[in-house]
Structure formats: structure tokens, C-alpha cells
């Protein structure tokens with residue numbers, strides 16, 4: 001039996017889209033995720049025997065030299081402790097280029113560095129008394145044949161644990177740019193555990209009797225790519241593969257949807273947001289629902305920004321509250337005339353794109369008629 005820390009998509013060296021100096025601070029802190037991962041693997045309480053990095057360890061193929069040195073230093077700590085380390089290049093840190101970090105540093109890279117361009121039985125290693133048959137590949141532009149989903153997988157060995165590592169996707173019909181994997185062929189290969197990278201939000205799949213799993217990105221890099229916030233540990237060689245997760249205690253990029261339909265004025269909205277933000281937050285508030293007042297995004301952001309590390313507010317509301325619009329429409333005023341005119345257009349339009357434009361015009365027009373700089 002052995003326990004594996006399954007890592008992928010750490011994207012070390014990714015620079016967050018935040019204002020300086022916060023950007024630099026978050027960048028430096030986020031790069032420490034490799035040190036934290038190695039500390040976890042070395043924690044005797046975890047009983048980890050092997051660490052696998054299934055692609056996109058770095059955010060690009062030429063990370064800054066300091067980051068390379070630090071990463072190698074931490075991976076060496078694993079090697080020194082007798083923990084097996086396997087690194088698979090991904091699509092961000094592609095091995096394809098002549099100046100790729102994995103070509104330049106191949107000689108001093110700790111543990112096993114996968115370089116074969118097509119699915120191959122890389123090696124058989126002894127892990128905590130078990131034979132581990134390792135199948136993997138390193139996507140190499142112009143050499144790896146990925147015009148069709150990969151289907152040519154070496155069959156599982158009869159003896160030992162069969163572990164496959166792919167920075168690719170079983171979900172390629174969703175249109176993502178990735179190394180496509182044929183699920184039927186993968187099921188037929190009969191591996192015990194298929195460790196996947198590439199899909200940052202994580203998720204399990206069941207090709208045949210195998211267990212495939214995207215461990216996901218532990219530490220997020222943006223509001224759109226917020227990370228899963230947990231470590232993935234897999235137990236192998238003792239019955240079917242078992243996955244356990246462990247909270248990484250990494251501050252997430254928080255995204256909160258707030259329905260503004262219940263508020264009657266700006267001050268109520270501002271107060272409600274104040275109640276939910278924490279001092280350590282890097283947070284995005286998405287306003288949804290219908291609205292009865294001008295949410296004034298700039299005013300919100302500037303009055304809330306010193307209550308946390310960073311706040312972004314996005315107006316995703318559908319527009320004005322219907323009862324408010326009806327009330328305006330009944331007025332014998334220019335505003336009433338404007339609303340009636342746009343309402344008429346809304347009943348006549350049958351193109352959804354044009355309808356969007358009219359709703360936007362109703363929104364902007366009413367803001368303008370309330371005065372101010374709109």
C-alpha cells in the first residue's frame with residue numbers, strides 16, 4: 001500500500017491581475033504553494049510515499065530563474081527523504097520549446113521527469129514495497145499526435161499498481177484546448193488510478209473499472225479561476241484507489257452573488273456588503289436581480305476598498321424593478337414618455353440582441369433622468 005500526493009496546475013509564476021503592491025505580495029505568496037505541498041508530503045502524519053505533478057507546475061515554459069531554483073530545491077527535499085517524485089510537463093509549461101525549463105534543467109531535475117511524447121510505460125518503481133507501473137506522456141508540439149483523441153494506451157501490467165498520469169482531458173467535447181483522451185480506450189487499458197491535470201475546478205470520472213481524477217488547482221489565480229483550496233491524496237495498492245482531500249487553508253478568491261432586489265436604496269446595499277466582507281478578503285461581488293436605485297459601482301468600490309485587501313463589484317442585474325418601471329410609465333412627465341416609448345419597443349422586438357440594447361437604453365436613460373453624470 002502507498003499514498004500519493006496528487007498535484008497539478010500549480011501555475012507557479014502566474015501574476016494576478018491586481019493593483020500594485022498587492023499584486024506582488026499575492027504573487028510571492030502564491031508561489032509558496034510548492035513549499036507548502038512539499039511540507040505536507042514530508043509530514044510523518046500524512047504517510048506520503050510519492051508525489052506526482054501532472055502538468056502546469058509552472059504558468060509558462062520559461063519561469064523566472066529564482067522560481068526554478070526554489071522549486072528544484074523543494075523537490076530535492078522530497079528526493080532526500082526517499083519520497084518518489086514524478087513531474088509531467090503540461091500545456092502552459094510545454095516541453096516543446098528548445099528553451100523550455102524542462103529541457104534546460106533536465107539534468108538536475110529531481111526524481112522522474114516525463115519526456116516521452118506519446119503514452120508509454122515510463123518505468124516500474126518500487127514504492128513502499130509495491131511495484132508501481134507508471135504510464136505517462138509529455139505533450140510535445142509537432143510530435144505528440146493529438147489530432148484525434150489519444151487511444152493508444154499501453155495495457156495495465158499484471159503485477160503491481162498501474163498508475164497513469166496525463167495532463168489532458170476526458171471532457172474534450174466541451175471545446176477546451178487540451179490533449180484529448182479517449183475514455184473508452186482509457187477504460188480498456190485497465191489502470192488503477194488515472195491522475196489528471198488541466199481541468200482546474202477538479203472532478204472525478206469513471207472510465208470502466210478505473211478511477212480518473214482531476215485534482216484541480218489548489219491555489220487559485222483569479223476570480224474566474226479561483227482554485228479548489230484542497231489537497232488530493234490517493235491510496236493505492238490496497239484494493240481500489242481511494243481519494244481523500246485535505247483543506248489547504250489557502251485564502252480563496254471569493255466570488256459572492258448578491259441579490260439586490262430586496263434593497264430600496266444605495267445605503268442598504270453598501271451596508272449588506274460591509275456585513276459579509278472580511279479584512280483578509282480578495283473579493284468580487286456580483287450584483288444580481290432587479291434594482292430600484294443607482295448601485296453606483298465606483299462609489300461602492302471606493303468606500304469598501306479599505307475594509308478588505310481588494311474588492312471588485314460587477315453589475316449583473318437584469319435592470320430596473322418592473323413595478324418601478326410601471327410606476328414611471330404612468331407619470332405625465334418626460335420620464336414617463338421615455339419609459340412608455342421603450343416599453344412599446346420591447347413589446348414589438350423579436351430579436352434577443354436588440355431587446356438587450358433596449359433594456360440597456362432603459363437602464364441608462366432612467367439613470368440619466370435621475371440626474372448626475374450618467
Ligand SMILES: [Mn+2]
Pocket residue numbers: 009056090092198199200
Ligand atoms: Mn493548467
